Amino acid sequence: MSTPDDRRYTDQHEWALVQGTDGTSTVVRIGITHHAQDALGDIVFVQLPEVGAQVAPGTAIGEVESTKSVSDFYAPVAGTVAAVNERLADAPETVNSDPYGEGWLVDIAVPGEGGDPLGQLLDAAAYQALVDGS
Template sequence: MSTPDDRRYTEQHEWALVQGGDVQGRAGTATVVRVGITDHAQDALGDIVYVQLPEVGAEVAPGNPIGEVESTKSVSDVYAPVAGVVAAVNEALADAPETINADPYGAGWLVEITVAGAEEDPTAGLLDAAAYQALVDVA
């Protein structure tokens, strides 16, 4: 299973990727973080048949559930890796949730979260690829 080096990971098997460039808003500079579930997570879930995502504009906090991924095996919560406001959801997953199985790090992304006032990388406190790979290798 792959673990790309260009993003950070949670112990709950979400990935977070800072999108290029900051966005300017009413509150000043903000950073956009794209979120999805890892290859390990989609493999453990099996065939994904349904995805429930938050509404655009919803405030999220790290470690709190922001949605669910349902597979033929189970239903699993998806947790926010960073604090912020949901800026976008991957609408394509409503009709093609299996995209997560086929491309968890690309077209299978779930949400984008705007992190306001982020002076540093908002994902810096998360696991890097090597630490995440060590976590799943133990499991």
């Protein structure tokens, strides 16, 4: 699977995609990459944060449990959890089958509008180089 170039990435294998603005903040959708879900194996449970939780970049905000291990996932931006993918409670395997689409994890509302809340993250080429080097 190719690395989509419409989003940004962390070195911890999360992706972030701007969804739009709501008048006071920029909403950023977060998920884990194809590389991450492939390394985890069959995902059997996803623990998501509470809507309304404040998150800081680089902090663990949930867990993805597979038949192999349990791994934290991290907030790539600061803000407030605006939504969680509730469908994952009944179908956590969606993260395996569609990590860049229906397998998203959370939406984070980043305060303020304008600017680039994802500017410090890796672009697709840099992320792919990271993966290829590992």
